[in-house]
Amino acid sequence: MINFFTMIVENILSHQLTCQLQGKITYASEDIATSINMSQSNFFKHFKSVTSFTPLQYIKIQRLQLARRLLKFDNQDVTGTAFAIGYQSLSQFSNDYSKYFGINPSLEIKKI
Incomplete structure (x- = not known):
C-alpha cells in the first residue's frame, strides 16, 4: 500500500x-x-x-529502468543511452546496468 x-x-x-x-x-x-x-x-x-532504498539508490534504479526502456523500445545505442540518462562514464553505466539487470547492456540490445 x-x-x-x-x-x-x-x-x-x-x-x-x-x-x-x-x-x-x-x-x-x-x-x-x-x-x-x-x-x-x-x-x-x-x-x-x-x-x-536510499534516495540516491532509488534515483539510480529509476535511471537504469529508463535506460532499459530506451535500449529495448527506442533503438538507442549503449553510449547514447548512458549519456542520455546522465552517466558521465560508459564503463560505470555498463557496470551498474549489469549489476542491476544481470546482463550487459550490449547483450541486451542483441537479444532484441
Whole structure:
C-alpha cells in the first residue's frame, strides 16, 4: 500500500530525475527533506524504511529502468543511452546496468 509519504517522495524524486535528464539544477537531499518538513536524517531513515532504498539508490534504479526502456523500445545505442540518462562514464553505466539487470547492456540490445 502506498502511503502519503511515499507518493510525495516519488513525485519529488521523479521531478528530480526529469530535471537531471534535462540538465537542469536539481534539489539536494536536504532540500527534499525540508520540502516535506523533515530533517535530512529522519527523511533518509523513513524513505529507506518505506522503499528499502536510499534516495540516491532509488534515483539510480529509476535511471537504469529508463535506460532499459530506451535500449529495448527506442533503438538507442549503449553510449547514447548512458549519456542520455546522465552517466558521465560508459564503463560505470555498463557496470551498474549489469549489476542491476544481470546482463550487459550490449547483450541486451542483441537479444532484441
